[in-house]
Amino acid sequence: MRRDVATLVLASALYGFSIGCVHSTRFGLHNVLKFPLLFLITGAACAVAYFLWALLIGGARFRFVDVQRLAMRLYRDAAVLLAALAPANWFLARTIVPPDATSLQDYPLFLGVNICFIAVAGGLALFRQVHALAQYHPWPLSRRVITVGGWLALSLMVGGQAAWTLRPFFGVRSIPGAETRFFLGSSPDYRGSTNFYEAVYNVVAAAPLAADYTRHGRGWD
């Protein structure tokens, strides 16, 4: 388990650095701490729920530590896959056309590519753990999928808000790094959203950006 956690921390720090570099090396270095923290906070908040979910669906006598190990491997695999994409991501981060006062330029594309990276890495890690569960317990496939899928849904629910609290991970380059707080917490973003779920809502029902949107999202307004 310690080795899994160490691998998770190193791999996620590497990927975090690569995404932070879209803004600056300073943000990249912040992410070396913040990205592993994102995984660890999510894992800690969901630990008991992972365990009860596995018991509810599996009906087997799991030990608490076994469930944590399995869930941690899901995170570890995703982090290692993302770390493998870090060099490509870093290259993209340093070569996209940066946002300016009139447009976000290639920044949304970079965000979109990273959402794809995270989805692919998460999906593959999920698939692998569903397969791996079969070695540990003779469950039918449907139960394994529901168990691991439930862990993923819980992680997304908590991880989304954890990521919101720990942001910025990326950061629009037009925002000066020295003026941006390390954690933005519940400060409103450039659309005025104060939590992850509100931000998702604002993406779905997008309101037009304010003319001075680049002045917001530093954590001081």
Added chain:
Amino acid sequence: MTNQPIELEANSRDEEAQPFSRQELRGMLGAPLRMVDLVLGERRRFAANVAQEHRLPTLLVVLTVATAAFALPFGAVLGPQGFWRIAALLLGSLAICIPSLHVFGRYLGIGLSWAQTLAVSLAAAAVTSLFTFALAPILGFFRVTMSASDVVTPQNMAVMLLICAFAAGIGQLFFVALGNRALARRIGPAAIPVIIPWLVLYVIITVRLAGVLHIGS
């Protein structure tokens, strides 16, 4: 990225499930986390207790205590003064709805006694309660990190988490009532026609009671 095998303690399908003894059940009152085994980990043994009516009074006491105790943290995170409200919601809605489940069940041919019906439904409530216990840290995290927002508030998230916990409890009701052969035989083919409409009533009453207790407002 190697996956080392983890040895898990599995329930053997071949072994006859032994019901929980009185000593085991009383031991759970002293070590509450062992109640997780009773309601989730050892489902076949629990079903054996219910089917054989073995130590049902003690079982009912343990389940009631588990339901009340595990719901307290979620209630405390919602509001320290109203820490008792989730426990009251779980036990109150069950108390209101249990007569209908038993009477309609008997009328339509379900062969369970009052105590057996109560044990099965209390197991569902206990699982809901356990899940609120598991989701309490998540709600705490939301309360700490979410400031007041017009669109999504921590209260909204609390309601959503409560719905998840209730869904887990309802799942457990089906697992216990239909997943065990001995118990399913006693319940008979009327299970689904009774349980589904009863669940509709249970949900309506729970939502109303949540309003009365000012949960989520």
